[in-house]
Amino acid sequence: MSQVIAEISISLDGFAAGRNQGQEHPLGEGGERLHDWIVPTESWRRQHGKEGGETGPDNDVAAEFGRGVGAYVMGRNMFSPGRGEWDEGWRGWWGEDPPYHVPVFVLTHHPREPLPMEGGTTFHFVTEGIESALEQARAAAGDEDVLILGGADAIRQYLAAGLIDELRLHIAPIILGGGERLLENVGEPELEPVDVAASPAAMHVKYRVVR
Amino acid sequence: MSQVIAEISISLDGFAAGRNQGQEHPLGEGGERLHDWIVPTESWRRQHGKEGGETGPDNDVAAEFGRGVGAYVMGRNMFSPGRGEWDEGWRGWWGEDPPYHVPVFVLTHHPREPLPMEGGTTFHFVTEGIESALEQARAAAGDEDVLILGGADAIRQYLAAGLIDELRLHIAPIILGGGERLLENVGEPELEPVDVAASPAAMHVKYRVVR
Numbered sequence: 001m002s003q004v005i006a007e008i009s010i011s012l013d014g015f016a017a018g019r020n021q022g023q024e025h026p027l028g029e030g031g032e033r034l035h036d037w038i039v040p041t042e043s044w045r046r047q048h049g050k051e052g053g054e055t056g057p058d059n060d061v062a063a064e065f066g067r068g069v070g071a072y073v074m075g076r077n078m079f080s081p082g083r084g085e086w087d088e089g090w091r092g093w094w095g096e097d098p099p100y101h102v103p104v105f106v107l108t109h110h111p112r113e114p115l116p117m118e119g120g121t122t123f124h125f126v127t128e129g130i131e132s133a134l135e136q137a138r139a140a141a142g143d144e145d146v147l148i149l150g151g152a153d154a155i156r157q158y159l160a161a162g163l164i165d166e167l168r169l170h171i172a173p174i175i176l177g178g179g180e181r182l183l184e185n186v187g188e189p190e191l192e193p194v195d196v197a198a199s200p201a202a203m204h205v206k207y208r209v210v211r
Numbered sequence: 212m213s214q215v216i217a218e219i220s221i222s223l224d225g226f227a228a229g230r231n232q233g234q235e236h237p238l239g240e241g242g243e244r245l246h247d248w249i250v251p252t253e254s255w256r257r258q259h260g261k262e263g264g265e266t267g268p269d270n271d272v273a274a275e276f277g278r279g280v281g282a283y284v285m286g287r288n289m290f291s292p293g294r295g296e297w298d299e300g301w302r303g304w305w306g307e308d309p310p311y312h313v314p315v316f317v318l319t320h321h322p323r324e325p326l327p328m329e330g331g332t333t334f335h336f337v338t339e340g341i342e343s344a345l346e347q348a349r350a351a352a353g354d355e356d357v358l359i360l361g362g363a364d365a366i367r368q369y370l371a372a373g374l375i376d377e378l379r380l381h382i383a384p385i386i387l388g389g390g391e392r393l394l395e396n397v398g399e400p401e402l403e404p405v406d407v408a409a410s411p412a413a414m415h416v417k418y419r420v421v422r
Binding site (some may be wrong): 012013014169171173174175176177181183184186187188189191192193194196198199200203205207 | 382
């Protein structure tokens, strides 16, 4: 049965991005360190056309990314640095062949025609809100899962609306000290850990969200 | 070599206590759930004179508590619910035989004679600040470790002052949504995970604080 999964990396003090997010720092100042656990892995490197890399728990988690996922949802801030770039034909952060390979539904207030990329990824821009985006993603995914990629704001909205079945957190051992918190104003969902893996670089936890 | 260790349970959203701490809710509303991981363990039950209990990763962590510790430090709010009780001969939350069995240095602004309890615990009340308390605890501990027990405010102060060698967090899979945060205004200490254990009830992480 198709699941709605949210997956994101956060700091030990709960931030999904550091201070001063923008084109220079898409994840805020210091926020790129949230992904230090995945960048050296063999799986991530292969997805980016590179050889070699580390194996181990982080690589196992990296290798699982996207498995069984039929559609993604992401917030507008994850797709775009915001403001003017949107109208100037911004095509995302990921080059011409984004690592998704299925439809990606982008939450936004700005209508735009679907943007087909190489490798099977098409960005669809949804202006009718989170529930419409999820409905469209479910339809596109069929029997496969829908993965909410972030940013924090999008995941918060879906959590607060009770629409997430599984929350996957990658907790990096860093203190950002400020920025955008993930678990704030999400109500008090009951979380049941169903899988945990850890390395010196991150703790990876899957929670089932109990309805 | 003697280490200064801080150890505390926090929620997934980073709170060491819920809202409205006080005599009715020493750990705030819902805060007692922070300790759901330890209460059913065999080790905790034995320390409280009960038989049976669960074994596994949580019990291993519970069994390690206090091992090699020659003195403790705790904040005033951890010793006392605050206000009037202090002057009325409040003797702590732990009955006549507290689970410490060595000197415990309580940070406070209210001078008080040392309070010897059963089983080797003596509470000493330190009004000269966190550094003095640590100095006294180190002297009492000798070659053994000093453990900062909390609350969050005491650990924050020691972290911000760069006086912690090892931080042990027990991260419970609950969202408190409000209360007292642990990792706030502590600067940006560099943390290196040195040991991780996990169960469905909590993730247990030991970090070395890099100076």
